[in-house]
Amino acid sequence: MFSDLGLAEPVLQALKDEDYVSPTPIQAQSIPVTMEGRDLLGIAQTGTGKTAAFALPILNHLINNPKALTPKAARILVLAPTRELAVQIADGFKAYGRHVKFRGALLLGGVGQGPQVSKLAGGVDVLVATPGRLLDLFGQGHLRLAQTEIVVLDEADRMLDMGFIVPVRKIVAALPKNRQTLFFSATMPPEVEKLARDILHNPAKVEVTPPATTVERIDQKLFYVEQPHKPALLTEILQDPSMNRVIVFTRTKHGANKVVETLEKAGIEASAIHGNKSQNARQAALNGFKAGKLRVLVATDIASRGIDVDNVTHVVNYELPDVADTYVHRIGRTARAGATGIALSFCAVDERALLKDIEKLTRLSLDLIHDHRYVSDVPANAPVRNDQRPQRGKPQQRGRGGSSDRRQGHGGRRAA
Ligand code: AMP
Numbered sequence: 001m002f003s004d005l006g007l008a009e010p011v012l013q014a015l016k017d018e019d020y021v022s023p024t025p026i027q028a029q030s031i032p033v034t035m036e037g038r039d040l041l042g043i044a045q046t047g048t049g050k051t052a053a054f055a056l057p058i059l060n061h062l063i064n065n066p067k068a069l070t071p072k073a074a075r076i077l078v079l080a081p082t083r084e085l086a087v088q089i090a091d092g093f094k095a096y097g098r099h100v101k102f103r104g105a106l107l108l109g110g111v112g113q114g115p116q117v118s119k120l121a122g123g124v125d126v127l128v129a130t131p132g133r134l135l136d137l138f139g140q141g142h143l144r145l146a147q148t149e150i151v152v153l154d155e156a157d158r159m160l161d162m163g164f165i166v167p168v169r170k171i172v173a174a175l176p177k178n179r180q181t182l183f184f185s186a187t188m189p190p191e192v193e194k195l196a197r198d199i200l201h202n203p204a205k206v207e208v209t210p211p212a213t214t215v216e217r218i219d220q221k222l223f224y225v226e227q228p229h230k231p232a233l234l235t236e237i238l239q240d241p242s243m244n245r246v247i248v249f250t251r252t253k254h255g256a257n258k259v260v261e262t263l264e265k266a267g268i269e270a271s272a273i274h275g276n277k278s279q280n281a282r283q284a285a286l287n288g289f290k291a292g293k294l295r296v297l298v299a300t301d302i303a304s305r306g307i308d309v310d311n312v313t314h315v316v317n318y319e320l321p322d323v324a325d326t327y328v329h330r331i332g333r334t335a336r337a338g339a340t341g342i343a344l345s346f347c348a349v350d351e352r353a354l355l356k357d358i359e360k361l362t363r364l365s366l367d368l369i370h371d372h373r374y375v376s377d378v379p380a381n382a383p384v385r386n387d388q389r390p391q392r393g394k395p396q397q398r399g400r401g402g403s404s405d406r407r408q409g410h411g412g413r414r415a416a
Pocket of ligand 1: 022027048
């Protein structure tokens, strides 16, 4: 129960408003140690409730330690790798802190800095920022970091992917030594491990939900289809009205734009979010999607990190990701807060090795769907299930050199 954690009444009230009944595992483990003032190393992915895991004890700290604001200073600093994640964290603070009096600010790249500078002038309690813009404003003398009490580094592994490790180190170097540091990462590649070692002081380590257990709730289907047929297959499967809130993942921004064009030509409303879009365009697409006005959101991995939309019915991996971990992050969008969901993956022949990595990581074999007209290239060793015959009356391309038996599907199976 949240009430056992010793959180102040205004925080507990907000949790009641949110209808949160009990803490998630990351919250149950990290809130007590954070409230003791210890540094934290939290290994958890988005979707586990990690925003509240740090926001709740921070709000509690602000309630119990009221202080006048210092001009240009931030009492709490939260660093996030993407604009979307930063917006989401700021929204989390607003929701969980709706009964707490605090001043918050959000610093993002890609928008004018004037309003951000004025917001900082009087000082803030909670500053949520992406590293680039923060460092810019710090360099220009609009921000002081020497009084910051708590710093949160969210999605450190993604910071690494996006080339933010050096900016993060610079920012941390400007913070006081006696601060409290909360560090979150879904994975711990060596460089992230080193960063954690360098900036954390005797941290409590909390690790939750290895990816493979999260993905078991998701119905994962696989389509063998060659690259040139992917647009048509996507358009076709989207005829299914049960696909009413869909995220389609592509590897590149260019790919995302092409998918949107294809869908629009087919009369399916879709919008892309990726780093080349203005902050306003991305936010508008995301808001439309959240509100149920936009059925299909097309995203690249970086832009999608931290997107928190409930009731996503389907995730489509239009292209398989280069890193198997990313597959788990992607499909996790459809199984928020305990829900189940469906993930559809398109695999061309040159993506076979990526599929293998995914099946190895998740320890699952995806459920092969063969009864579509663009089926191709089913590997010879794919198990056969006789109750799944190709649909009658639909033209099908023959699998490359495969007998029709080879094109039979199989149920979800555990990999050996
Ligand atoms: P996060 O990992 O912070 O992105 O949170 C994932 C989702 O879980 C968000 O939609 C939160 O609103 C929701 N959530 C967080 N904590 C809880 C909780 N204790 N009970 C129910 N839902 C929660």
